[in-house]
Amino acid sequence: xxxxxxxxxxxxxxxxxxxxxxxxxxxxxxxxxxxxxxxxxxxxxxxxxxxxxxxxxxxxxxxxxxxxxxxxxxxxxxxxxxxxxxxxxxxxxxxxxxxxxxxxxxxxxxxxx
Amino acid sequence: xxxxxxxxxxxxxxxxxxxxxxxxxxxxxxxxxxxxxxxxxxxxxxxxxxxxxxxxxxxxxxxxxxxxxxxxxxxxxxxxxxxxxxxxxxxxxxxxxxxxxxxxxxxxxxxxxxxxx
Numbered sequence: 001x002x003x004x005x006x007x008x009x010x011x012x013x014x015x016x017x018x019x020x021x022x023x024x025x026x027x028x029x030x031x032x033x034x035x036x037x038x039x040x041x042x043x044x045x046x047x048x049x050x051x052x053x054x055x056x057x058x059x060x061x062x063x064x065x066x067x068x069x070x071x072x073x074x075x076x077x078x079x080x081x082x083x084x085x086x087x088x089x090x091x092x093x094x095x096x097x098x099x100x101x102x103x104x105x106x107x108x109x110x111x112x113x
Numbered sequence: 114x115x116x117x118x119x120x121x122x123x124x125x126x127x128x129x130x131x132x133x134x135x136x137x138x139x140x141x142x143x144x145x146x147x148x149x150x151x152x153x154x155x156x157x158x159x160x161x162x163x164x165x166x167x168x169x170x171x172x173x174x175x176x177x178x179x180x181x182x183x184x185x186x187x188x189x190x191x192x193x194x195x196x197x198x199x200x201x202x203x204x205x206x207x208x209x210x211x212x213x214x215x216x217x218x219x220x221x222x223x224x225x226x227x228x229x230x
Contacts, residue, residue, distance in 0.1 A: 006155070034218070043117070043204055043221030044156070089155060100146055100172070101219060105155040 004092050006104025013111050019077040021107045023090035026071065030092040034101070035064065035075050038087045047088070048075070051095070080111045115139070117222035119205050125228045126195055134190040134225045138207030146219060147180055147190050150202040159203075162188065195229045202226050 006023045013019045023033075031052055036044035050057045050064040050073065057064045063076040077084055087108050091101040118137045126132050138145050147159040158172040162182045173179070177195075182188040192199055206219040 036221075041223070043206075043223050045221065046218055049218075100148075100158040100161050100169070101156070102158070103148075103155040106153075 004090060004102050004104045006090050006107060008107060009105070010108045011110070013080045013109065015080065015082060015111055015113050017080050017111075019075075019080045019084070019109055019111070021075045021088055021090070021109070022072065023074065023092075023104050024070075024072045025092050025102075027092070027102075028071070029094050030102075032093050032095040033064070033066065033073050034091050034093075035062075036089045036091060036103075038089065038106075044089055077109075080109075082111045082113050085109055085111050117205055117207055117220050119203075119222040119225050121225060122223065123226045123228075125230065127230050128197060129194055131191065131193045132195055132227065134192075134203050134227070136188045136190070136205030136207075136222060138186065138188070138205070139209075139220055140186075142207035142209055142220075143185065144208040144219075145182060145188050146206045146208075147188070148204045148206065149174075150204055150224070152201070156204065159190070192227075195227075197229050200227055200229045 004025045034049035035047045037047045038044040048059050048062045050066050052068045055066050061078045066073045087106045089106045090104040093099050093101045120135045143164045145162045148156040149159055150156050160180045161169040177193045180190045202224040204221055204224045206221045208219045
């Protein structure tokens with residue numbers, strides 16, 4: 001019930017390409033879905049987040065698409081750059097409660113120059 | 114500093130020894146979380162403190178794990194009688210006060226890399 005499933009486990013993209021990472025959740029009480037970016041040796045950092053009242057949110061080259069009926073959301077990185085190479089985690093929580101985040105298993109993205 | 118800090122950054126210990134990991138949250142943040150990240154895995158929730166409320170310990174994997182938060186600020190995660198399977202990166206995060214619009218945003222520290230030999 002608390003699980004968030006993330007795919008793919010790893011992703012290799014050419015510079016300038018589109019990176020797509022998918023997540024699915026089970027708990028319908030989740031209503032806040034952040035994506036975190038983690039570089040080696042660092043803690044995760046918030047990248048972008050969405051609430052289920054919108055189907056898409058865009059910030060620069062990063063876009064979250066959200067499908068409430070399917071209980072799925074995805075991260076799209078447009079014009080991927082080598083500096084985007086990192087591990088990306090999707091997460092979910094119940095807003096208004098400062099509850100813990102439930103994380104996906106992570107996707108290791110490599111953008112080739 | 115402005116961010117979440119953790120110490121030590123690395124810890125090597127022998128099986129059976131106790132270890133203490135420290136977290137200094139962002140000043141003014143009332144919520145504090147501990148997570149564990151095993152190699153190549155996602156983040157596993159361990160424990161959560163919110164203000165003066167009783168902590169949510171539902172994620173602690175065994176009674177060898179405990180945590181406290183003194184004065185509503187600094188937190189210490191203690192692992193007693195460490196086992197090799199405890200080897201992981203232990204991450205601390207904090208978020209702003211209850212009821213604020215940004216309370217869901219958790220800010221992570223760099224983690225403590227624990228290796229149990």
